[in-house]
Amino acid sequence: MINATTTMESVSYLDHKGKYKGIFAWIFATDHKRIALLYLYAISTFFVIGAILGLLMRLELISPGQTIMTAQTYNGIFTVHGIMMIFMVVIPGLSAIFGNFFLPILIGAKDVAFPRLNLFSWYIFITGSILAVLSQFLRSGPPDTGWTFYAPYSTATGTNVIFATTAAFVLGFSSILTGLNFIVTIHRMRAPKMKFFSMPLFPWSIYATAWIQVLATPIIAITLLMLIAERLFKIGFFDPAYGGDPILFQHMFWIYSHPAVYIMILPAMGVITEIIPTFCQRKVYGYKAIAMSSLAIAGVGYLVWGHHMFTSGMSETARWVFSLLTFIVAIPSAVKVFNWLATMYKGSIDLKPPLLYALSFIFLFSIGGLTGLVLGSLATNIQVHDTSFVVAHFHYIVFGGMGFGFFAALHYWFPKIYGRMYNFRRANIAWGILFVGFNLLYFPLFIIGMQGMPRRYYDYLPQFQTGHVISTIGGIILIIGLFLMIRNLVLGARKGAKAPANPWNGSTLEWQIVSPPPQENFDEDPLIKNNPYDYE
Amino acid sequence: MSENATHITEYKTLGIVLVTLLFFTLITIVVTSFDLAVWNVVLALVIAGTKGFLVVTYFMHIKYESLLLKILVGMVFFLFALILVITFIDYAYR
Amino acid sequence: MENELIHKEETRDDTAAKLGMWIFIFTELLLFGGLFIVYSVFRTQYSREFHQAALELNVTIGAFNTIVLLISSMTIAMALTALQKNNKKLSLRLIGITILMAFVFLVNKYFEWGAKFHHGIYPGSELMMKFEHGHLLYFSLYFFMTGLHALHIIAGMVLLSVIFFRIKKGIIHSEKYVFLENGALYWHLVDLIWIFLFPLLYLIT
Numbered sequence: 001m002i003n004a005t006t007t008m009e010s011v012s013y014l015d016h017k018g019k020y021k022g023i024f025a026w027i028f029a030t031d032h033k034r035i036a037l038l039y040l041y042a043i044s045t046f047f048v049i050g051a052i053l054g055l056l057m058r059l060e061l062i063s064p065g066q067t068i069m070t071a072q073t074y075n076g077i078f079t080v081h082g083i084m085m086i087f088m089v090v091i092p093g094l095s096a097i098f099g100n101f102f103l104p105i106l107i108g109a110k111d112v113a114f115p116r117l118n119l120f121s122w123y124i125f126i127t128g129s130i131l132a133v134l135s136q137f138l139r140s141g142p143p144d145t146g147w148t149f150y151a152p153y154s155t156a157t158g159t160n161v162i163f164a165t166t167a168a169f170v171l172g173f174s175s176i177l178t179g180l181n182f183i184v185t186i187h188r189m190r191a192p193k194m195k196f197f198s199m200p201l202f203p204w205s206i207y208a209t210a211w212i213q214v215l216a217t218p219i220i221a222i223t224l225l226m227l228i229a230e231r232l233f234k235i236g237f238f239d240p241a242y243g244g245d246p247i248l249f250q251h252m253f254w255i256y257s258h259p260a261v262y263i264m265i266l267p268a269m270g271v272i273t274e275i276i277p278t279f280c281q282r283k284v285y286g287y288k289a290i291a292m293s294s295l296a297i298a299g300v301g302y303l304v305w306g307h308h309m310f311t312s313g314m315s316e317t318a319r320w321v322f323s324l325l326t327f328i329v330a331i332p333s334a335v336k337v338f339n340w341l342a343t344m345y346k347g348s349i350d351l352k353p354p355l356l357y358a359l360s361f362i363f364l365f366s367i368g369g370l371t372g373l374v375l376g377s378l379a380t381n382i383q384v385h386d387t388s389f390v391v392a393h394f395h396y397i398v399f400g401g402m403g404f405g406f407f408a409a410l411h412y413w414f415p416k417i418y419g420r421m422y423n424f425r426r427a428n429i430a431w432g433i434l435f436v437g438f439n440l441l442y443f444p445l446f447i448i449g450m451q452g453m454p455r456r457y458y459d460y461l462p463q464f465q466t467g468h469v470i471s472t473i474g475g476i477i478l479i480i481g482l483f484l485m486i487r488n489l490v491l492g493a494r495k496g497a498k499a500p501a502n503p504w505n506g507s508t509l510e511w512q513i514v515s516p517p518p519q520e521n522f523d524e525d526p527l528i529k530n531n532p533y534d535y536e
Numbered sequence: 537m538s539e540n541a542t543h544i545t546e547y548k549t550l551g552i553v554l555v556t557l558l559f560f561t562l563i564t565i566v567v568t569s570f571d572l573a574v575w576n577v578v579l580a581l582v583i584a585g586t587k588g589f590l591v592v593t594y595f596m597h598i599k600y601e602s603l604l605l606k607i608l609v610g611m612v613f614f615l616f617a618l619i620l621v622i623t624f625i626d627y628a629y630r
Numbered sequence: 631m632e633n634e635l636i637h638k639e640e641t642r643d644d645t646a647a648k649l650g651m652w653i654f655i656f657t658e659l660l661l662f663g664g665l666f667i668v669y670s671v672f673r674t675q676y677s678r679e680f681h682q683a684a685l686e687l688n689v690t691i692g693a694f695n696t697i698v699l700l701i702s703s704m705t706i707a708m709a710l711t712a713l714q715k716n717n718k719k720l721s722l723r724l725i726g727i728t729i730l731m732a733f734v735f736l737v738n739k740y741f742e743w744g745a746k747f748h749h750g751i752y753p754g755s756e757l758m759m760k761f762e763h764g765h766l767l768y769f770s771l772y773f774f775m776t777g778l779h780a781l782h783i784i785a786g787m788v789l790l791s792v793i794f795f796r797i798k799k800g801i802i803h804s805e806k807y808v809f810l811e812n813g814a815l816y817w818h819l820v821d822l823i824w825i826f827l828f829p830l831l832y833l834i835t
């Protein structure tokens with residue numbers, strides 16, 4: 001088995017003393033591991049705020065009519081919830097936190113290619129986040145357009161759209177620079193003997209993600225700039241009153257925002273691909289297929305944006321072409337799911353918390369993915385378009401997929417990051433509550449959505465109330481589970497038992513070094529295997 | 537990838553490229569001053585494309601760069617063309 | 631693999647810096663690419679109005695600016711050649727000429743925009759609001775595209791000035807010139823975008 005090749009004298013990145021002291025040793029740090037933690041703390045904060053906003057919405061919807069807030073506040077809250085969760089949590093989430101921390105280690109590098117640019121990206125991220133938060137409080141009130149900023153309403157509403165779109169623009173810039181950094185890191189910083197096809201699969205998924213970040217984000221950047229100019233000068237691009245075309249805005253918006261879904265989900269898939277072989281002690285089934293499917297998802301995922309616009313008045317031809325392309329993109333996703341299951345076959349499965357999260361990822365993602373096909377096919381789409389069916393679908397993908405992937409990554413790499421272990425029993429309990437709460441919260445939305453409950457509505461017909469009540473109860477349970485999970489992790493980081501270098505008996509490079517990793521990651525050249533998942 | 541043997545583009549090459557670019561600029565102005573209906577757009581874009589190709593190849597040294605970079609540059613232009621075409625599947629058939 | 635040679639730390643990796651710059655250039659290309667999509671959609675919808683509106687632009691000014699940018703693109707490429715051949719003085723002079731050309735471009739643009747403003751044509755103006763739809767969209771695109779391009783010219787001038795002083799101080803020299811190389815790449819990008827803007831806005835009438 002693998003032993004820690006690092007000597008015990010090396011200083012961990014947490015204790016390393018550099019030029020600066022105290023908090024400055026963190027906010028001026030260029031070390032990728034410290035930057036990863038900066039992202040972790042910022043993003044977790046936004047996530048908790050976003051979750052609380054979500055709970056407020058659920059409480060409002062527990063009965064028809066006004067319950068705890070006015071309709072305008074409700075519109076503001078669902079917009080803010082969307083903007084925060086999308087642009088500040090799930091898009092940067094896995095790649096900026098775990099990509100930053102583990103990408104260099106997994107490919108045997110000492111840092112990313114441009115460490116200072118990396119820190120700069122974090123500052124841009126924080127600037128954008130501050131702008132987004134400010135947009136909620138400035139005098140004209142929080143934007144009420146939904147996170148999609150659809151024209152022409154967004155060109156006309158009196159609320160703070162300019163601030164919110166500027167925030168999204170700035171956050172996009174941070175995303176681009178992170179992606180750029182990772183691509184160059186993977187091309188130029190791999191350890192000697194680390195070939196592309198001997199990289200673990202998490203770096204592969206980060207690589208595909210980084211390309212989407214770099215190639216899709218500029219489109220939303222220019223779209224948001226045009227929207228801002230539209231509001232400032234009436235240039236008329238998206239305003240039919242001046243001959244502009246609101247559907248063009250939808251095209252431009254989704255050219256980015258569909259691939260953005262893969263920015264969220266691909267790294268989560270990468271995490272799952274790391275966890276399953278470790279906890280089954282099996283070589284990954286179909287390594288190349290999984291690696292290539294990441295690239296395929298990135299490539300085809302770029303071309304399917306129109307499935308968000310089936311009812312917008314797009315041409316008949318465009319509709320079936322987009323529907324076809326959407327079905328094609330399901331293939332590489334399915335390749336991954338089948339390969340994970342095949343990896344587990346005949347493995348010695350060890351049901352520890354990271355694997356519990358990973359398995360629930362597969363379950364929830366499959367539900368989200370299959371309902372995605374319901375939305376991708378033309379006829380059924382028109383029935384459920386803009387209903388809570390859509391809300392349920394994308395929460396199964398984004399929260400059930402990316403969110404649970406994030407929790408899985410957190411529980412998997414926690415001992416490596418902090419050098420301590422959390423309590424397993426409490427982690428299992430928190431997982432159970434989260435999983436039950438999640439399904440109670442979102443599954444009823446599929447049903448009432450099919451029955452015709454529109455999304456984003458403040459008020460509804462009494463027949464939908466049962467579904468809404470169950471959903472709200474699920475939301476409360478989910479928040480309790482979330483709280484228990486965070487509490488357990490915080491306790492673990494503070495007082496948990498010291499973690500060994502390789503607590504899960506993993507085979508990839510991060511488990512060859514001590515926990516927490518030394519400042520320079522590798523004190524000696526790491527041992528690189530041809531196949532990173534060498535268990536047999 | 538030839539790491540250390542950097543290619544130095546000669547002044548003369550750069551000069552020739554500039555003259556060619558200026559020549560194409562003249563052509564495109566002359567050609568588009570006639571009314572050739574749709575062909576105006578086609579010709580102007582073909583000439584602009586040629587000029588762009590020269591700039592990328594010689595001024596930006598893509599000719600002497602690694603295969604990786606060449607593929608990436610090609611990929612980006614291809615991707616843009618693809619998005620444009622797919623967008624027009626909507627607009628052309630409305 | 632080629633990486634074995636340069637993996638060891640402390641080794642400067644110019645290829646990485648250049649790859650990073652190219653990826654950045656891709657993002658810029660797609661940024662303008664988004665605008666070209668908008669342009670093509672409106673052009674097909676309003677080809678008659680675009681045709682007429684384009685006649686109101688002065689081809690001579692546009693052509694002059696095209697020539698200025700093409701020459702500046704060559705001078706910055708030559709500046710790199712000069713530095714690689716260890717001719718610091720010539721390199722500095724050529725970068726100076728490039729920045730000067732950029733300045734000429736902006737002055738020219740200033741007068742061109744100024745004349746339009748003088749005639750009451752500017753984004754949000756009363757006159758423009760009265761235009762036919764296609765006519766309005768053409769001028770909106772004109773101001774948006776050339777404006778964004780002019781911002782890139784300014785950014786390029788700042789970048790090249792920084793490079794100018796770094797060469798003067800000897801921070802960038804004939805053995806370590808990747809910064810100049812990247813700055814030149816950026817400048818070529820600005821030129822490249824103009825190569826497409828010029829016919830689309832001025833010529834296709």
Ligand SMILES: [Cu+2]
Nearest residue numbers: 258305307308
């Ligand atoms: Cu989509």
